[in-house]
Amino acid sequence: MSEDPRLTALVDRAGALFRDQALAAVREWKARTGGLAVGFLPIYVPRELLHAQGVLPVGLMGGRPDLEIIKGDAYYQSYICHLPRSTVELGLNGSYDALDGLIFPAICDVIRNLSGMWQMLFPKVLVHYLDVPQNFDPAIGGAFYRRDLESLSQALEARGARALTAAALRQSIALYNENRRLVRELYALRRREPWKVPTHELYVVLRAALLVPVEESTTMFAEYLALASADRSRRPQDQARVLVTGSFCEQPPLALIKTLERAGCYIVDDDFVQVHRFIRSDIPVDGDPLQSIVDALLTDAVASPTRYIADEVKGADLNQRAAESGAEGVLFCAASFCDPALLDQPMAVRAVERTAIPWTAFKYAENNGQFQVIREQAGTFADSIKLWSGA
Amino acid sequence: MSAAPIVATTAHKDSSQVRQKEMIARHFDRLAAAPDTGTRCAYTFVPGNLTELLLSFDVLPVLPEINALQSAMRGKTAEYIAAAEKLGHSEDVCTYVKSDIGMMKSGNIGPTGQRLPSPDLLLLSYTGCFTFMKWFELLREEYHCPVAMLHVPYQADGRITDSMRTYVVDQLKNVVIPKLEEVTGRQYDEDRLRAHLARSAQAEDDLVWVLQSAKNVPSPIDAYFGAVYYVGPIFSAFRGTADAVDYYRELREEIAGRIRQGKGPVTPDGEVERERFRIVVEGPPNWTSFRQFWKMFADEGAVAVASTYSKVGGVYDLGFRHDPDHPLETLAEYCLGCYTNLSLPTRIDLLTRYLSEYRADGFLINSVKSCNSFSAGQLHILREVEARSGRPGGFIESDLVDPRYFSAANIKNRLESYFQMLDQKRAGASS
Amino acid sequence: MNYTVGIDLGSTTTKAVVLGEDGAVLGRGITNSRSNYDVACSVALSEALINARFSLIAGEFQSIARDPAQAPTLIGALERKFRAEQYRSQLRVLDTELRRFLSRLLTRPPAATGIVDRIAGRMTAEVDALYAEGARRKSDFFRDLAGSRYLALAEEEARATGVSFDLLAGLFDKAILDVENSAEAAGRFDEHAAVALEALPGADPALTTAVARVSARTLEQIGSVGTGYGRQRLPFPEGRIRSEILCHGLGAHSMFPRTRTVLDIGGQDTKAIQVDEQGIVTSFQMNDRCAAGCGRYLGYIADEMSLGLHELGPIASQSSAPVRINSTCTVFAGAELRERLSLGERREDILAGLHRAIVLRAMSLLARSGGVKDEFTFTGGVARNQAAVAALRTLVEENYGARTVNISEDSIYTGALGAALFALRNAAAA
């Protein structure tokens, strides 16, 4: 039985968006609507706020293996992760010309410093460092974050965006709630029937969604969900179920994801393109909507490595995700030189070791093209799960 | 070319140096005795340290960064780092963290050979670097002790806003002070805090005078290698103490004496007799080969006249002083103002300013693999400062405490080429 | 006559440039670097002096030749005969060394002696063809030329006799070291020149006169400066050692006075240098110690493909669709290359991809050092490689706009030239 042509077409369309490093879709949207487009770096920004002011939030995720880095390397030493250099390269080669601004969420020192570099390299665009609080008391960290969001909102308005109104923000929250709900459903479907939602496909869809308005991406998710779950041409194979963690910022190359799948793994949970799942449940639409956004970050955000969370919450969280997804193994898969991911890893490993789940770890860079070692490693991992599971 | 010897071979120790050594030894004695005396200890970091506040609660600070660099100078870090990597820590991450974890796993023996007390509190004031946060997450798993988290926002736009100040003060009031009260069982005593802050400001005045003495030609101090010793007390456990006030007073007098005699800086291998190059340095030093590294400069007659590393514990030369009249606000201001919390454009301004104010021939960046906070963006700094100052920049790479990343031959080659370039430029300009 | 010399002791090759007192280049010499630095320097110097003498001979002969129009051809022939003789003399030493090591083997296959005899015999017999007019040689160095022939012949012999190829290859690896590290192996100028003349019976007798006159001249060294990777260990006093960066800057400036940016891709490092209008270095960047991105990368790949360095560029230039090489590491790239070849990918496309990879790394360094300004000079061994040059030109144009790109035939000597100029300044100042 062959695949539904509509599914193929949808995935192709998403693939085209994913490969669109020069943001043609964004240019096209701007030409059509005359609105502002503002990029943001991984891993989280409150897109609802931008949307409510008529701004298109554009998720920037670094480069891909086929991007030749010429100028970007002039800005970074070899021992710094790859994402900032491809970001600089894309900025300098004009790919981001359509963006009226960039938001740098507080992720790590590299992104933090990049915000200053951006100010110097592109003095005309809005550069906003979003200092996500590490104090989760609404009266302290919440108040600070709220002030920060207000200043962002004013800066957008100063550039010609609509003024922020509570009504518009409520509507945007509702749209993003629906969008996030569909992502949760896609993840749930993949957990249940991973052969129906191959990760290299889901990933591309999630990436494509970063470049289009939320209304469009919601439609895309819904269609994909319907088509993929209905497709009977996709049959289960004898693969090991694994959870992939650590890739929350710089993204692994698509070929790496494919390599893992080919080496015998079903990815049943991951932290790729984390912005879609950074807030875990619906944000209330009643009450003060800006406060709701603030509170969601304080109380409902994932236990990301970039946040200070006391007690072994992160480990417990990981183990719970592994249990819920029925993972038979955990793959720690982090970008080389990524301090937040790599410093978290020993703690996470210790947590996983308290369960019976086997794990393995490797590093990548977004521009890797060589997966021999990883294939060997993932292959052996899958082999041993398959050969010995239940034994 | 080498007509007169550049570095004289007699080494001597000034009395300030003796005093400093003695102060530090006393501090470690107190720490070693802490478990018996019942004194409380807090682990905390150099940038954004709240020493006065801790002292007002009679809490002794332990600074893991200082322990790591001291371990490196004593040649212990290779072993410590290996121990941490054995536990699954990546080769890629900050070696201060690994060295600290390795030290802890090897019995937590401090730089003086005495055992360090376990923390009663982890005071996580994470100024200027996200790694601090991870570091204490790791330590917390080991010690299971209370943590006080102080999130210090980043000066992304090159200034401190009211919102930031309020946020930090709110945290001091509602998180840090209550935690300290809980851990020590004492009440917050604002008058004591004020008294410490007043002493801080006094020492800070003298420190700034010392650092700015490098504006003299020849400079009486080395403001990078030498400054490491000068900033030691004020960046660590002594800010706000009478000891620090005395030390800086004495240091200032000594240096005033050197200026009167027209003397150059003291190095471990003797005095620099002939100042050939005046250099501004950006980035932390390498600790594993500290003396060798310094000698590479001194042998060429290269004197650091200003550095940014000597500002990681506070950029006092821009005017900031601890202010006893506004105790919490001043602490907030202090935390927000440390060098690594400055935006890249601000760092560039500062370097450019140093180049002209200190009449430097050029500047050098020592880029350390460990520290993204310092290093990410340094190549951009290099270019911008070159363009703005018109003076040549040099770039070398090493690491803080991982001896694997100090390649002496490579660094020497680059330094030599750099100094020859300055020389050639000078010859060209005068011909 | 008096001369100054600059010696660039590189990681792969050692270069010497000899200048007359007027600053004109008299001769250039190159040899592969080896463990004995003194020998490497003295061989490079003697090669430069041979080169100087040949240009002197050419000058002399031109004026006294029977048929001046034919003079350059005749000089060319003389030089080939000279080189052939030099090669023969090195082969003789190699042969002796092979035997010496053979006799030391604990378990010596009986057939081995015969094999070494046959290989040596065949190699000697091939010398004339190797240096025949128009013949193409894979390298300029005895190590490479003799090595590739020896290994090919040894493989034949191993197949035919069943003696282990590893044993034969091992013998060569040992013997060649001793050949290289004896300064005498290459012989003396006048002796080889005499033999070369004899090998040209019936040539214009004026040639003999010219050779005799030049041989009789004494060349007096009045100054020297060393540079290069191995400069710290050069047999030179400290004041006569200069950093490679400065030497490359000055050398490039002297060849192309309007140069503002210099890129040098040598055997094991790549340098991007900015110079001012006087040839003074204003900023520079060097790569980390990793062969990826330097000349040795190409050398390694050439070895992997059993090609000569000279052959890489021309093959790569035939490609129309360079492949993207995934491995950064040279050794892994070597493995990747073999894998791709066995999957049927075209050799020229793979090679073109490898050349592009190395040039891309250079582009990063250039960007770091401050970009590419006009005029741009490309030096170092890799500038001899046309595919690398072509890739560089394209990328420079794409990223910095139109730039005058200077490349000299003699670019590999840039560092040595700079050093020789420093030596001349020193001599003038003394």
Added chain:
Amino acid sequence: MITTGIDVGSAAIKVAVVDTGDQAGEQFLAGVTERVRRRDSLAVVETAYQAALDSAGVTRADVGYVATTGEGESVPFRTGHFYGMTTHARGGLFLEPAARGVVDIGALHARAVRMDEHARVLGYRMTSQCASGSGQFLENIARYLGVTLEEIGRLSRTGDAPEACSSICAVLAETDVINMVSRGITIPNILRGIHQSMAGRYLKLVVSAGLKDVVLITGGLAADEGLMAALAEAAIAQKSPVDIRSHPQSMLAGAIGAALWGAFRARRLAGLGRRLPAGAAELASS
């Protein structure tokens, strides 16, 4: 059942023939190692395979399963493919039944594998994508020093003042070696220094993969007694609880392991009533 394993490496092709008949248990019949030396590896596979069959006295028709490992996916006549660590574990256990860990040190990679008494892989660590300190690196240096592979170990053991040699590029190593030679350091001391630094690196893998007790070194470098000695010394110096061993057939471990897994798989598929090779091909990674 007679099965074969082909380990396609970047430096050498290894072929093993085993018999897993019920009477005598698992029996190793023959093994052949052929260095690739810049030849086309598939052609080398062909000759090595034939040589191995000849030496075992069997024909192609006798072989019940042809298992490849390493880079063997492109071998056209394979029945199935297994990943390298799976096969080295199995082969290692066969050669050294007491082993609970193997370290495969080949031309480009090294990998430390922790396993149980059934050769079940429990954990592993591999070296990165830099060939510094690899077999290839040692080979390049040896070549430059004019030392054959077989001599390396013996020479290294006579070194009395090893020259410390930090991580250096496998390709540029020769310049460092030139440098050392020019400083008058003897060949044994150079080699021993290199062995020590390699041993340090590998021991790190061993430790981080959690290996304990008996560890068998497999792969080509197991034949290097100098490295083996350095590993043992390093283990003692660092108080690592490992007993490092090698076996004369260590280089063949991957091939032997593949052949044994091949037999296991063939039986299982037969038990499932599936036919070869269609069923086994499913195991081959695509």
